[in-house]
Structures are given as C-alpha cells and as structure tokens.
Amino acid sequence: MSSLEKRLAAEKRFKFYGMFAMTLSLFFVLILMYKIFSTGSGAFVRTTINADVYFDPNFIEVSSNSSKKEIMKASYVDLADQVINQNHPGLDEENFIKVREMYTRKFDYQLRDYIVNNPNVIGKTVNLDISASSDLDQIVKGNYPRNVPEAQRKINDYQLSILDSLDSKGKMSKTFNFWFFTNGDSRDPETAGILGALMGSFYALLICFSFAFPIGLLASVYLEEFVKPGKITDIIEVNINNLAAVPSIVYGLLGLGMLIGVFGMPYQVPLVGGLVLGFMTLPTIIIASRASLRGVPPSIREGALAVGATKMQTVFHHVIPLSLPGTLTGTIIGMAQALGETAPLLLVGMVAFVMEIPGGAFDPATGLPSQIYLWSESAERGFLEKTSAGIMLLLSFLIIMNTVAVLVRRKLEVKW
Amino acid sequence: MVDQNSNYALQTSEVYVHYGKKMAINNVALNFPKNEVTSLIGPSGCGKSTFLRCLNRMNDVIDICNVKGKFLLNGNVDIYSPDIQVETLREKVGMVFQKPNPFPKTIYDNVAYGPKIHGIASSQNELDEIVKDSLHRAGLYEEVKDRMDDIATGLSGGQQQRLCIARAIAIRPEIILMDEPCSALDPIATAKIEDLINELKENYTIIIVTHSMSQASRVSSKTAFFHLGNLVEYGETGKIFTKPDKEQTNDYITGRFG
Ligand SMILES: Nc1ncnc2c1ncn2[C@@H]1O[C@H](COP(=O)(O)OP(=O)(O)OP(=O)(O)O)[C@@H](O)[C@H]1O
Ligand SMILES: [Mg+2]
Numbered sequence: 001m002s003s004l005e006k007r008l009a010a011e012k013r014f015k016f017y018g019m020f021a022m023t024l025s026l027f028f029v030l031i032l033m034y035k036i037f038s039t040g041s042g043a044f045v046r047t048t049i050n051a052d053v054y055f056d057p058n059f060i061e062v063s064s065n066s067s068k069k070e071i072m073k074a075s076y077v078d079l080a081d082q083v084i085n086q087n088h089p090g091l092d093e094e095n096f097i098k099v100r101e102m103y104t105r106k107f108d109y110q111l112r113d114y115i116v117n118n119p120n121v122i123g124k125t126v127n128l129d130i131s132a133s134s135d136l137d138q139i140v141k142g143n144y145p146r147n148v149p150e151a152q153r154k155i156n157d158y159q160l161s162i163l164d165s166l167d168s169k170g171k172m173s174k175t176f177n178f179w180f181f182t183n184g185d186s187r188d189p190e191t192a193g194i195l196g197a198l199m200g201s202f203y204a205l206l207i208c209f210s211f212a213f214p215i216g217l218l219a220s221v222y223l224e225e226f227v228k229p230g231k232i233t234d235i236i237e238v239n240i241n242n243l244a245a246v247p248s249i250v251y252g253l254l255g256l257g258m259l260i261g262v263f264g265m266p267y268q269v270p271l272v273g274g275l276v277l278g279f280m281t282l283p284t285i286i287i288a289s290r291a292s293l294r295g296v297p298p299s300i301r302e303g304a305l306a307v308g309a310t311k312m313q314t315v316f317h318h319v320i321p322l323s324l325p326g327t328l329t330g331t332i333i334g335m336a337q338a339l340g341e342t343a344p345l346l347l348v349g350m351v352a353f354v355m356e357i358p359g360g361a362f363d364p365a366t367g368l369p370s371q372i373y374l375w376s377e378s379a380e381r382g383f384l385e386k387t388s389a390g391i392m393l394l395l396s397f398l399i400i401m402n403t404v405a406v407l408v409r410r411k412l413e414v415k416w
Numbered sequence: 417m418v419d420q421n422s423n424y425a426l427q428t429s430e431v432y433v434h435y436g437k438k439m440a441i442n443n444v445a446l447n448f449p450k451n452e453v454t455s456l457i458g459p460s461g462c463g464k465s466t467f468l469r470c471l472n473r474m475n476d477v478i479d480i481c482n483v484k485g486k487f488l489l490n491g492n493v494d495i496y497s498p499d500i501q502v503e504t505l506r507e508k509v510g511m512v513f514q515k516p517n518p519f520p521k522t523i524y525d526n527v528a529y530g531p532k533i534h535g536i537a538s539s540q541n542e543l544d545e546i547v548k549d550s551l552h553r554a555g556l557y558e559e560v561k562d563r564m565d566d567i568a569t570g571l572s573g574g575q576q577q578r579l580c581i582a583r584a585i586a587i588r589p590e591i592i593l594m595d596e597p598c599s600a601l602d603p604i605a606t607a608k609i610e611d612l613i614n615e616l617k618e619n620y621t622i623i624i625v626t627h628s629m630s631q632a633s634r635v636s637s638k639t640a641f642f643h644l645g646n647l648v649e650y651g652e653t654g655k656i657f658t659k660p661d662k663e664q665t666n667d668y669i670t671g672r673f674g
Contacts, residue, residue, distance in 0.1 A: 228479055297517075299513060299515060299517035300517060300519060300520075301477075302474065302477070302513060302517065303513070303517040303518070303519060303580070303583075304519070304529075305474065305477065305506065306472065306474065306506060306510065306511040306513075306584070307506065307507075307510065307529060307530035307533070307583060307584065307586075307587055308503045308504070308505075308506040308507040308530065308533065308534060308587060309503070309529075309533055310503055313533055317529070317533075318519060322520065
C-alpha cells in the first residue's frame with residue numbers, strides 16, 4: 001500500500017470513529033429524552049370524576065352576598081362530604097371513607113374556588129368534574145398495576161369496583177392538568193404545581209442578573225480599558241478564570257456563611273439564592289465581556305479619541321455598545337447555567353416545602369431544580385411524573401435561553 | 417530653536433520618541449506653514465506615523481511610547497504642557513487614519529459625534545447644518561444626502577474615507593493630520609481625496625504621510641523626508657523631487673531603496 005493510500009485509510013477510520021462517537025452520544029440523549037417524556041407527560045393530564053354538586057345552603061357557611069374574603073376563609077369540608085353522599089347513596093361509615101379517598105383531599109378547595117368564581121351558584125345544582133386522588137389517578141393511567149393482591153395495592157377491591165361502575169356510567173374522564181402550571185407545591189401529588197418554584201427561580205434569576213450584569217460589565221470595562229496591563233491584572237485574570245471553574249456548592253457555602261451568617265439575611269429566600277447565583281455567574285460574565293471588548297477594533301477607539309472624545313466617552317459611546325452583544329450572550333448563557341444549579345439553592349435553604357407562590361424576592365421559595373429534587377425524594381408515584389415534568393420544563397427554559405443567546409449574537413453582532 | 421513666527425500652524429524641535437528602549441524619532445525639528453500641505457515621506461518603519469501621532473498626542477494612548485521635544489501650536493501653545501487638555505488639542509488638530517474607521521453608526525451620527533461632544537452646535541438645526549456643511553466640504557454630500565440614516569460601514573471604502581474626513585472637519589480643526597489616507601483606496605477614490613485635499617488647504621493646514629511620490633508632488637507644497645527616525649531633508653516639494661540636496665533623498669525618490 002502506498003503512503004497516500006495509508007493516509008486516506010487512516011482518514012476513513014478517523015471519520016468512522018467520529019461517527020460512532022456521535023451516534024452513541026445521540027443514542028444516550030434519546031434514551032434520556034424518551035425516559036423523561038414518557039414518565040413526565042402523565043403530569044399534564046389529571047383524572048376527574050363527574051359529579052352532580054348541589055351547593056346546599058345548609059352546608060355552606062357563607063351566602064352569595066358574602067365578600068370574597070369571607071368565601072375564601074369559610075370551610076367546605078361538610079359540603080364535600082354531602083356531595084359524596086349524594087352521588088354515592090347508601091354508604092355506611094367504613095365505605096364512605098373508602099369512597100372519600102377516591103376523591104382528592106382538596107375536594108373542599110375545589111368547591112371553594114368554584115364558589116369564589118360563581119357566588120350565585122349557592123342553592124343550585126351544577127355538574128362538575130372533581131379531581132380524583134393521586135392513587136386513583138395512577139391506577140387509571142395504568143402506572144399502578146390492578147392485578148396484584150389487594151394488600152399490595154393503594155386502591156382496595158371496594159374502590160376498584162366503585163371505579164369500574166363510575167367508568168361504565170361514563171363518569172370518569174381526563175382533563176388537562178393546568179394545576180401543574182398554576183399551583184404551588186402540595187402534599188398531594190394531584191394538586192402539586194410548579195408555579196411556586198418557577199417564580200422562585202424567576203426572582204432568583206432577576207436578582208442574579210441585576211447583581212452580576214452591571215458589576216460584571218463594569219469590572220470587565222475597567223480591567224480591559226482603564227487598567228494598565230501588568231502583574232496585578234495578570235493575577236486578577238488567573239483568579240477570575242479560576243473562579244469560573246469553582247464548583248457551585250462552594251458559592252452556596254459562601255452564601256450561607258457570608259450572606260446568611262454574617263449579614264443576617266433570611267434563609268430560604270430568592271434574594272439570597274439569586275445573589276449566590278450572581279457570585280457564580282460573575283466570572284462567566286466578566287470573561288465573556290472582556291473577550292467581546294477585546295473584539296472591538298482599536299481603530300474605533302482611535303477614531304473617537306481623534307475627534308476629541310475623552311477616554312470615558314470613547315468607552316461608553318462606542319466600545320461598550322459594540323461589545324454588548326457578546327456580553328449579553330455570555331450573560332444569558334451564565335444565567336442558563338445558574339437556572340440549573342441546585343447545590344447553591346440547597347445550601348441557602350431554597351429546598352423546603354413551600355405551598356404559597358412567592359410574591360417577591362423576600363418570600364420563602366424553592367427553585368426549579370430544587371423543586372425537582374424535592375419531588376424526586378418523594379415515594380409516591382404521583383410525584384414521579386411531576387419530577388419528570390419539572391425536568392421537561394427546566395430543559396425547555398434552558399433551550400429557550402440558549403437559543404435567545406445565539407439569536408442575540410446573530411442579530412446584534414457588528415461585522416467588521 | 418523654535419522661532420516665534422506665527423505663519424506656522426505648528427512648530428516642533430528637538431523631538432525624540434522612544435518605544436520602550438527603542439528609538440523611533442531622533443532629534444527632529446520641523447515647522448508646518450499655515451494653510452499649506454506638507455508631505456512626510458520615507459521608507460517603511462522610518463517613523464512617519466510616529467511623528468504624525470505626536471502632533472495630536474495620539475501616542476499618549478500607547479503606554480510604552482515616550483515623547484520628548486517642543487511642540488508649539490500657533491507659535492505660543494505648548495501642546496504637551498500639563499495645562500493643555502488633550503481633548504481640546506484634538507479639537508484643533510484632527511486626524512484621518514490609514515484605514516477608514518467610521519463608527520458603525522449612521523452617516524449622520526458619524527459626522528455629528530464630534531460637534532455633539534464638544535457642544536459646538538447650540539440647536540438641532542445648527543447641528544444639521546454643520547453635518548451638511550462638513551459632508552459638502554468632504555465632497556460626499558451629494559452621494560449620501562438621501563441616506564443619512566444608513567449605517568456608515570455600508571459605504572464604499574473611498575466614501576468611508578471621505579466620511580472620516582467630514583468627521584474630522586466637523587469640529588472645525590485648524591490642522592488635519594492624514595496618515596496614508598489613500599493607501600486602502602483605488603485610483604479613482606484616491607483622485608477624489610487628492611482633489612479634496614487641494615480644496616481643504618484653503619482653510620486648513622494639512623500634514624499628510626504618503627508612500628506615493630506622485631501623490632506627494634500633486635498635493636503638497638512642502639515635503640519632509642525621514643529615514644530611520646531622522647529628518648534627512650525638508651524643503652519645497654518641487655525641489656525635493658527634482659534636485660534634492662542629500663544623496664539619501666535622491667536614492668529614495670528614484671526608487672533605489674525603501
Ligand atoms: N506601538 C508600537 N510599539 C512599539 N514599537 C512601535 C510601535 N509603533 C511603531 N513602532 C516602531 O517605531 C518605528 C516607527 O514606526 P512608524 O509606524 O512610525 O513607521 P512608519 O514610517 O509610519 O512606517 P510605515 O510607512 O510602514 O507606516 C518602527 O520601527 C516601529 O516598529
Ligand atoms: Mg505609518
């Protein structure tokens with residue numbers, strides 16, 4: 001074989017190895033995606049039981065004239081029990097409990113919310129789809145097996161027979177589970193939603209951006225444009241590159257020790273989480289910003305200086321605007337990274353059970369990744385699909401942010 | 417010695433420039449008569465740009481560059497004196513670079529930028545007038561009057577360079593420094609710039625670095641020949657190109673080295 005043939009054969013082999021490596025990684029990604037989607041898609045559907053609901057004034061503490069606040073505060077537990085009795089006549093006490101377990105524990109809240117939106121319904125009968133309990137939901141979705149001994153089932157034989165009779169009457173149906181997007185966390189999988197965590201992450205990222213972007217931009221401008229290069233800038237440069245590689249848990253410890261320990265900031269709030277994510281993102285922003293400042297041709301600076309602009313004017317009128325696309329791209333990529341970081345959130349306490357949707361950066365909250373972590377710790381099958389659905393949401397946000405970063409660069413970048 | 421003759425826009429003497437330890441200009445003395453064009457010629461690396469950049473203190477930007485010497489503007493202003501603000505100096509001494517370097521902003525903003533930061537115009541109308549007038553003098557107005565809001569980097573190379581000239585004259589300098597302003601341009605664009613220089617010298621003192629002997633003889637009345645950081649010969653352009661005193665000059669203009 002001639003030497004050229006040998007080299008060509010080597011090239012062919014190399015191409016083949018490359019293809020193989022790529023196919024293999026693609027294969028793993030597909031498996032991961034398939035697993036997440038097949039488990040997670042269930043979270044977007046909820047099993048409901050159709051029932052005639054008579055809003056019996058005898059069981060309701062408020063009237064249609066009551067204020068919204070009063071309606072919100074009143075209890076509807078008796079009304080819920082009454083609805084079950086009406087739809088399943090002749091239950092003894094033991095069976096009543098079994099049937100009650102088939103409906104969501106938040107039955108009363110569902111009734112309350114209906115009254116809040118339709119106060120005139122009191123005294124009338126309405127046909128409503130009531131959410132099933134998570135265990136029933138999982139049976140209907142086929143995630144829990146039916147044909148195993150009763151002791152191994154969460155739904156007993158009696159409940160199964162009721163389920164089948166409801167089903168034959170066409171009372172069982174499935175609806176889109178918008179609760180997943182509008183509710184905070186809950187002990188009951190059927191009512192648990194991601195909005196609280198989403199808002200927590202949103203506020204944390206807002207704080208992260210407001211903290212890290214201006215500081216990162218100014219620091220890089222100062223280092224790139226105003227400081228004479230020398231030993232000190234070299235040391236700073238090395239340190240910044242190092243900080244970008246520091247594991248995020250270290251930043252979490254910094255937040256815990258400094259922000260909470262020394263400055264006495266509260267535990268569990270997006271403010272602290274956001275600041276910690278900001279510390280973490282800062283080196284990324286500085287590195288990206290410095291690179292894009294360096295990309296602005298010196299001739300632009302000279303042009304501005306030559307018409308008598310001060311250094312400050314040159315930098316702020318010309319250099320920064322031209323470097324901004326690169327800086328923003330780096331910032332968005334840094335924030336996408338921050339959005340997925342779990343360890344810092346764990347350390348500053350953004351991983352507790354929080355039902356309320358946070359209204360600001362000072363309210364207790366979880367974040368997307370820590371909520372996923374929380375749910376994944378839960379034994380109930382209902383939370384498993386929430387975990388995967390949460391991951392799907394997180395991945396979508398990451399994809400969106402990274403796409404925006406690419407678009408920003410394409411759209412705004414000046415070509416020289 | 418610097419003589420106090422105010423027919424000179426700029427007088428320099430005993431100029432030494434070092435980049436670090438390396439000498440770039442060695443004891444140069446050169447005066448620039450008002451409203452005339454002076455060419456700086458010489459082989460590559462002889463220090464023409466370095467010397468030119470001393471005149472509006474652009475060398476200040478380069479950390480390792482060390483400038484010494486006497487520089488007098490209009491016979492009495494020492495431009496390196498600590499009382500002189502470099503921004504006001506550059507308002508009086510404008511510069512056009514070898515490679516056209518318009519800001520990636522609109523044509524209008526390019527020209528308006530200087531007047532804006534120096535507060536030259538008191539109203540939007542006046543600013544519009546200055547922009548229009550500067551583009552006129554730079555011979556660009558007719559070509560761009562309908563697209564003042566287009567981004568300047570979309571212009572042709574020659575147009576960009578004339579825009580840079582318009583940008584330089586918009587702040588009404590007394591002196592315009594040009595560092596090989598045509599080296600990136602084709603012959604037609606070059607001819608336009610040369611015509612422009614001939615018109616501009618009515619109102620401005622122009623100092624131009626060029627590699628083209630023919631350009632130097634077409635546009636300038638005085639020529640200075642540099643070699644290895646030294647000013648070898650200075651005189652009337654006609655004389656330098658026909659019967660120079662120094663052999664080195666003769667060798668250079670007849671193309672024997674450089
Ligand atoms: N920023 C700088 N740092 C260090 N040395 C420099 C710098 N700029 C120029 N020099 C040196 O100073 C000397 C003069 O350079 P200068 O650019 O003034 O030459 P020039 O006559 O303009 O050449 P050309 O015709 O090629 O433009 C050269 O030896 C060059 O290497
Ligand atoms: Mg030069």
